[in-house]
Amino acid sequence: MTHAQKQPARKTPAQQAPAQETPTQETPGRQDKAQGPASAPASKKQPATLxxxxxxxxxxxxxxxxxxxxxxxxxxxxxxxxxxxxxxxxxxxxxxxxxxxxxxxxxxxxxxxxxxxxxxxxxxxxxxxxxxxxxxxxxxxxxxxxxxxxxxxxxxxxxxxxxxxxxxxxxxxxxxxxxxxxxxxxxxxxxxxxxxxxxxxxxxxxxxxxxxxxxxxxxxxxxxxxxxxxxxxxxxxxxxxxxxxxxxxxxxxxxxxxxxxxxxxxxxxxxxxxxxxxxxxxxxxxxxxARLRETLGDAAKTFAEEVVSGSFPTEDHSFA
Missing domain, CATH: 3.20.20.60 (Phosphoenolpyruvate-binding domains)
Known part of the structure; x- marks a missing residue:
């Protein structure tokens, strides 16, 4: 059977994943009984957002x-x-x-x-x-x-x-x-x-x-x-x-x-x-x-002009 032909429906990535999870890989919105009651105040829950x-x-x-x-x-x-x-x-x-x-x-x-x-x-x-x-x-x-x-x-x-x-x-x-x-x-x-x-x-x-x-x-x-x-x-x-x-x-x-x-x-x-x-x-x-190309270009020109004029570096940018 080619991939262009009809195939059995497949599970989503969330459904395919193993049931066992580590504490740092919780499914968004899932309440682990070991972590407290499901009725915990909503304000203390981390938002289930990307x-x-x-x-x-x-x-x-x-x-x-x-x-x-x-x-x-x-x-x-x-x-x-x-x-x-x-x-x-x-x-x-x-x-x-x-x-x-x-x-x-x-x-x-x-x-x-x-x-x-x-x-x-x-x-x-x-x-x-x-x-x-x-x-x-x-x-x-x-x-x-x-x-x-x-x-x-x-x-x-x-x-x-x-x-x-x-x-x-x-x-x-x-x-x-x-x-x-x-x-x-x-x-x-x-x-x-x-x-x-x-x-x-x-x-x-x-x-x-x-x-x-x-x-x-x-x-x-x-x-x-x-x-x-x-x-x-x-x-x-x-x-x-x-x-x-x-x-x-x-x-x-x-x-x-x-x-x-x-x-x-x-x-x-x-x-x-x-x-x-x-x-x-x-x-x-x-x-x-943003206009990052313009911003970087202006910064480079200002740096160059200060070097040419002798205004950089100052004492604040030098060691005693």
């Missing part, structure tokens, strides 16, 4: 499943270094993606295609070291999973063992379902990515995906295929808002939108786009929440 919730442990895929069930939306940002990741972690961002978008905005490549597994592993480890709470998801770069499930497992295992990430992400729907299935069966959580898949830029370009009845039905099949294979979430990139809303209603796992409208369960942006650090034009779906 953004602004408990900070004494890492966010897990169980938390994301619970958020889907209660209708909570959540934010995700990319991160590529320990310092930036620590800022986002302290700000309450529950999920961070060490994306192969690092190729464009961090490593100077023209696309995500040249990014290597070594580069992903190194920067993922830095992000993990810089965070305490967020679930860290690392991209499997182009050429590290397309050969099949065995190659995907080898690549993903390296990111989990060497970098310490909590999950991996890979692109593709039906064509990647077998990879997703083996990784999940092996204990590695997988976030899937359908719609516009940047690693396929040479074949599909940077265009909105899912327009037209046939394309929309294929995208829906792709999303369901990776869900049925065990993915805990599905990224929808550059998809018409109405179609993304339909996909979100059709899946029991969270959808993460990027240029896919407001009805997705979560939203992700490349952090350099979000913070106004990216030069030139940014995609139309990006909202810039």
């Amino acid at each position: 953004y602004g919730g408990a900070k004494n442990r890492r966010v897990t895929i169980r938390d994301l499943a619970a958020a889907k069930e209660r209708g909570e939306k959540w934010p995700m940002l990319t991160a590529y270094d320990a310092m930036t990741a620590s800022v986002f972690d302290e700000s309450g961002i529950p999920v961070m993606l060490v994306g192969d978008s690092m190729g464009n905005c961090h490593l100077g490549y023209e696309s995500t295609v040249p990014v290597t597994l070594d580069e992903i592993a190194m920067l993922s480890a830095a992000v993990v070291r810089g965070t305490k709470r967020a679930l860290i998801v690392a991209d499997l770069p182009f050429g590290t999973y397309q050969e099949g499930p065995t190659q995907a497992l080898r690549s993903a295992t390296r990111l989990v063992k060497e970098a310490g990430v909590g999950a991996v992400k890979l692109e593709g729907g039906e064509r990647s379902a077998h990879q997703v299935e083996l990784l999940v069966q092996s204990g590695i959580p997988v976030m899937a990515h359908v719609g516009l898949t940047p690693q396929s830029v040479h074949s599909m370009g940077y265009r909105v995906q899912g327009r037209g009845e046939e394309a929309a039905q294929q995208l829906l099949r792709d999303a369901k295929a990776v869900q049925d294979a065990g993915a805990f979430a599905v990224v929808l990139e550059a998809v018409p808002a109405a179609l993304a809303a339909e996909v979100t209603r059709s899946l029991y796992v969270p959808t993460v939108g990027i240029g896919a409208g407001a009805e997705c369960d979560a939203q992700v942006l490349v952090w350099t786009d979000m913070a106004g650090l990216t030069p030139g034009r940014v995609p139309s779906f990006v909202k810039q929440y």
